[in-house]
Amino acid sequence: MAKRVGIEVSIAVSEAVKLANVDVVAAYPITPQTHIVEHLAELVADGHLDAEFIPVESEHSAMSTCCGSSAAGARTYTATSSQGQALMLEICYIAPALRLPIVMTVANRSLSGPISIWNDHSDMMMSRDTGWIQTVAENGQEAFDLTLHAFRVAEDSRVLLPVIINLDGFTLTHVIEPIEILDQKEVDRYLPPYQPQMRLDPEDPVSIGPVGMPEVYTEAKKAQDEAIKGSKEVILEAWQEFGDLFGRYYKPVETYRTDGAETLLVTMGSLSETAMTAVDHMRAKGKDVGLVRIRLFRPFPFEEFLAAVEGAKQIAVMDRALCLNGAGGPLAIEVKAALYDEPERPYIWNYVAGLAGRDVTIENFVEMADGVEAAAADGLRGHYTIINVRE
Amino acid sequence: MAKETGMVSWKDLALGCAIVKPGSSAELKTGDWRSERPETDYEKCIQCGQCYIFCPDMVYTQNELGFYQPNLFYCKGCGICARECPADAISMVEESE
Numbered sequence: 001m002a003k004r005v006g007i008e009v010s011i012a013v014s015e016a017v018k019l020a021n022v023d024v025v026a027a028y029p030i031t032p033q034t035h036i037v038e039h040l041a042e043l044v045a046d047g048h049l050d051a052e053f054i055p056v057e058s059e060h061s062a063m064s065t066c067c068g069s070s071a072a073g074a075r076t077y078t079a080t081s082s083q084g085q086a087l088m089l090e091i092c093y094i095a096p097a098l099r100l101p102i103v104m105t106v107a108n109r110s111l112s113g114p115i116s117i118w119n120d121h122s123d124m125m126m127s128r129d130t131g132w133i134q135t136v137a138e139n140g141q142e143a144f145d146l147t148l149h150a151f152r153v154a155e156d157s158r159v160l161l162p163v164i165i166n167l168d169g170f171t172l173t174h175v176i177e178p179i180e181i182l183d184q185k186e187v188d189r190y191l192p193p194y195q196p197q198m199r200l201d202p203e204d205p206v207s208i209g210p211v212g213m214p215e216v217y218t219e220a221k222k223a224q225d226e227a228i229k230g231s232k233e234v235i236l237e238a239w240q241e242f243g244d245l246f247g248r249y250y251k252p253v254e255t256y257r258t259d260g261a262e263t264l265l266v267t268m269g270s271l272s273e274t275a276m277t278a279v280d281h282m283r284a285k286g287k288d289v290g291l292v293r294i295r296l297f298r299p300f301p302f303e304e305f306l307a308a309v310e311g312a313k314q315i316a317v318m319d320r321a322l323c324l325n326g327a328g329g330p331l332a333i334e335v336k337a338a339l340y341d342e343p344e345r346p347y348i349w350n351y352v353a354g355l356a357g358r359d360v361t362i363e364n365f366v367e368m369a370d371g372v373e374a375a376a377a378d379g380l381r382g383h384y385t386i387i388n389v390r391e
Numbered sequence: 392m393a394k395e396t397g398m399v400s401w402k403d404l405a406l407g408c409a410i411v412k413p414g415s416s417a418e419l420k421t422g423d424w425r426s427e428r429p430e431t432d433y434e435k436c437i438q439c440g441q442c443y444i445f446c447p448d449m450v451y452t453q454n455e456l457g458f459y460q461p462n463l464f465y466c467k468g469c470g471i472c473a474r475e476c477p478a479d480a481i482s483m484v485e486e487s488e
Contacts, residue, residue: 099407160406198406207410219401220408226401 002246004180009140010035010173012181013079013105013165016147018049019187020103023074026054026065030084031117032169033107037079059084063091063102070100070162071208073199075151078102081169082109082123089127095162096131097224098209101154101194102162104132105147108269109169110356118357119169121269121320124297125330127164131224133231134298136268137167138254140177142295145248148182148191152238155194159231166297168270170357182246190245228299235296252296253304257283261290263369264309264346266317266335268294271353271360275318278365289369294331302338309339314347316372318365319384320354328352328384336382347376350384358388421448425468427483433458435480442472442481 007015014036017025025044027037043049052069056062062078070076080088085106095102111122124134133153137143143165150163167173182190198206212220236252243249256276258264267275272293282289292308292315294301309315319329327333332350339345349372354360364387371385405411431442436458443451443459450466451459461472473481 097407098409198409198411205413206405207413208407210408210410212408215398216404216408219399219404222401223404223408 002180002182002186004178006176007140007179007181008035008174008176009143009167009179010107011039012140012144012177012179013147013167014039014043015181016144017077017103018043019182019184020075020077020148020151020191022049022051022077024052024054024066024069024076025078026056026062026069026076027078027080028056028059028062028084030059030081032109032119032173033079033081033084033105035173036105036107040077059088060091063088063095066102066104067091067095067098067100070095070102071098071200073194073196073201075155075194076100076102077104079105079107081107082111082117085123085127086111089130092127092130092132094209096228097220099160099227100162101151101160103147103150103154103165104162105143105165105167107169107173108166116356117169119171120355120357121166122322122355124164124166125321125323128298128330131161131228132298133159133161133163133228133235134296135163135165136295136297137165137172138270138272138293138295140172140175140179141248142250143167143172144179144181145242145246145250148187149235149238149242149250151194152191152242153231153235156234156238157195157197159227159234160197161227161231164298166269171270186246190242232296232299232301250295251304252294252301253308254293254295255308256291256293258290258292258308258312260288262288262313263290263373264312264315265289265291265365265368266294266309266315266331267291268297268331269320271318271320274360274362275365278362278369281362282366282369287369300334300338305335305338306342309346312346314349314372314376316368317348317350318354318360318368319350319352322352322355322386332384347372348382349375349380352384352386353388355386360388364388420464422450422463422466422468425463425466425486427468427470427485428463428466429461429468429470429472429481430484431459431461432480432482435478437478437480439477441475441477445471445475447471
């Protein structure tokens with residue numbers, strides 16, 4: 001039976017990885033991911049998890065090792081953050097191209113410089129086009145559940161792509177939350193043993209990762225594009241089954257009090273909880289505001305997102321990263337692209353907030369909702385604001 | 392797999408663009424972009440096998456009479472055989488259309 005316990009979210013994530021009964025963990029410690037891999041190392045060393053824990057000399061080696069072990073048919077896990085993910089990025093592009101179902105937790109942290117260990121989404125955005133399926137957790141329970149979901153989706157024979165679970169560094173990784181930890185029997189019912197479709201085997205040799213000449217590269221990328229687009233169906237199916245088994249249903253896009261809302265906030269990650277409180281405050285004052293939260297970041301859930309924002313007059317998109325291309329944040333750019341083909345488009349203003357652990361308060365979300373309404377009324381053109389910045 | 396060219400639909404690629412049949416490169420015609428081909432004067436050839444040894448693409452095979460013959464399906468026209476031949480039996484001839 002599942003047990004609800006007070007537990008640090010990082011430890012809960014490593015417990016989920018243990019319950020998934022992984023074969024190989026190859027990781028390099030980096031703040032704020034450290035507690036996850038430290039705990040996994042302990043579980044292996046103490047004999048609670050029968051897996052190879054491979055301590056590597058860098059994140060580049062961590063992901064390379066993961067590719068090797070996944071190609072050999074082993075259930076493979078790693079975790080990283082920020083600069084660590086930047087260092088492994090070369091191999092992050094290769095894992096999905098080779099269709100290796102590695103699962104990775106990214107404890108989201110800002111990218112240097114200036115040097116920073118604090119939380120934002122710049123690492124998530126750095127890896128947005130790598131071809132990994134990516135989900136974003138809002139709280140500890142989600143981080144635990146999405147970890148099990150990740151293995152289930154990644155290894156499905158219709159998918160075979162690696163999955164990243166994003167969770168906010170410190171804000172989630174280092175807090176203690178009440179989390180329902182499933183027991184082994186429950187997890188085994190949800191997550192069958194991994195059955196590799198293709199693996200490195202001397203008895204049945206294959207070459208994984210050969211050169212793609214100009215005559216084949218485009219076809220290889222087309223196949224990969226179709227694979228990630230096609231993964232959504234399996235992602236939804238795996239969430240449905242998770243809900244049927246354990247009572248917690250997940251959707252690619254969550255809505256909160258959006259009925260009749262003229263103004264919507266769009267968020268990802270743990271700050272969505274602050275945004276919900278802000279929505280409650282504004283609703284109490286008679287303001288028609290709702291929240292749309294994106295849980296599935298890759299593949300981007302265009303259909304569900306459009307349905308969630310339908311009827312809204314204006315949208316305030318909060319980004320926790322900057323593109324530095326003159327257009328604000330990456331999520332807003334994507335939201336605008338998603339809406340471009342719609343005959344009736346809501347007005348959009350982009351707020352860049354919460355960079356490198358900078359607090360984003362209830363008042364800030366009220367400011368965003370008021371701001372987008374004022375900008376829409378004044379007809380200001382497609383810009384963005386960095387909030388909480390000292391002039 | 393379309394033999395000789397490797398030109399296939401994206402739907403026919405193996406998972407992750409893997410090569411699932413060992414040695415399948417032998418089926419690919421890799422010599423069609425050569426600009427010169429080797430021609431052996433078998434009057435001069437002493438059957439030493441230097442062309443066979445030095446060819447980086449293993450183009451040469453020995454026939455029943457002991458002579459080494461190139462398989463132009465794979466020959467890139469690098470000219471190493473012609474340069475190494477101690478009997479000057481191999482010359483490079485320009486490919487015409």
